Amino acid sequence: MAIEHAILVSLSEKSATGYDLARRFDASIGHFWRATHQQIYKVLARMDEQGWVKSEATKRGGRLDKKTYSITDPGAKELLRWTQSPSSPEVMRSDFAVKLRGFVDSDSIREDATTRLESYREMLAFYEESERKFYPDPAKIKDSARGAYLALRGGILLAQGNIAWCEEVLAELNSERR
């Protein structure tokens, strides 16, 4: 139950339409929490009912108005409550690990590891680029940006962990081949 809170975080930075949020979930916030536009619209409607967000409609020609959502006081209060309560540890769910456990065919594993390695490397490159661009001097990070910086660092460290894993898998499989 955290997509609500991811939306609240995003809206607390800047009001947005569902569409805007969906794009943010494709980029920045989405590196830590994926969501489709369908889900976002559904959740926004619920949050509106709960009073965590409010929407301002802009009339358009057709039936559906454009709605700009912003966070309300109860929404901000809920966000604070959530950030102050302990987070439950993530449930580990790794297809790849299950596949390894059921190990039958080196070639498929090798292929899979190669693809994953590539995508984690891309991810890492992207994060490191962001780091260089936005936080060239870690000592000079503003208090307001510290959280986002630490989230980015998490992305980097976890991507590195995954890269190391894939590399080890590939090395092990290749040594087996001999």
Add this chain to the structure above:
Amino acid sequence: MAIEHAILVSLSEKSATGYDLARRFDASIGHFWRATHQQIYKVLARMDEQGWVKSEATKRGGRLDKKTYSITDPGAKELLRWTQSPSSPEVMRSDFAVKLRGFVDSDSIREDATTRLESYREMLAFYEESERKFYPDPAKIKDSARGAYLALRGGILLAQGNIAWCEEVLAELNSERR
């Protein structure tokens, strides 16, 4: 859609009741894929219908018989098919990262990071203990155990990544305090 496959992996190692599987999901396999007994029973019933597993019932006094499940040929075939098809990359979903992005209160973050650090350290200690116990000499690992070993290595590498992340968060927050 991988709990089926996690169950198939587990049953391919040894036939079991739903209850047994639930316990395995609390231990070994469960480090990579969590599941509750309710879910396991539900999925087992579906898999039985599909013909991926079969069950042998042992009469007991009461209404509900004890059922021992084993993998069938079609089940083994499906497992093979699954291991040979590329796995989709995990969707990242981290409460903690979202929390960091919405950074408001250092104390709560610090508390959360401390708890997480502790649990990841415990996890790492457990994995490393397993590694020492079951794979003291990596060069001597049997082919049949290689997959399980590499899955364990993944657990270790990811736990280390998470630990590094928590440590960095704590270091950063403490330097902020000055």
Add this chain to the structure above:
DNA sequence: CAAGACATGTAACTGGTTACATGATTCG
């Protein structure tokens, strides 16, 4: 004026969690 981005949704479904319910077997 066409293409692509902007914008909002419904419906059906799959996957997973939480709460509740029941009874058998084993062991101290």
Add this chain to the structure above:
DNA sequence: CGAATCATGTAACCAGTTACATGTCTTG
């Protein structure tokens, strides 16, 4: 004989995905 463990499930719900549907606005 009581507690713990073994054993199986239902029901209600929450979360997330995939497919489908519709129309507007901007820009070359």
